Amino acid sequence: MSFGIPELAIILVIALVLFGTSKLKSIGSDLGSAIKGFRSAVSRDDEGPKEIDTETKSENKSPSN
Numbered sequence: 001m002s003f004g005i006p007e008l009a010i011i012l013v014i015a016l017v018l019f020g021t022s023k024l025k026s027i028g029s030d031l032g033s034a035i036k037g038f039r040s041a042v043s044r045d046d047e048g049p050k051e052i053d054t055e056t057k058s059e060n061k062s063p064s065n
Contacts, residue, residue: 015024
C-alpha cells in the first residue's frame with residue numbers, strides 16, 4: 001500500500017489538529033536528534049574495532065623479554 005500526496009496531507013492535518021504545531025515541532029526535533037545520535041553511535045562502532053586492531057598489532061610486534 002502506498003500513500004499519495006492527498007493521503008499524506010490528510011494525515012498531516014489530523015496530526016496538526018491532535019497535537020498542535022508546537023508539539024509537532026518538538027516531536028520532529030526529538031526525532032531528528034535521535035536519528036543523529038544513532039548515526040554517530042553507528043559510526044563510532046564502525047571506527048572502534050579498527051583502533052583496537054592497530055593497538056593489538058603494535059603490541060604483538062614489540063619484543064618481550
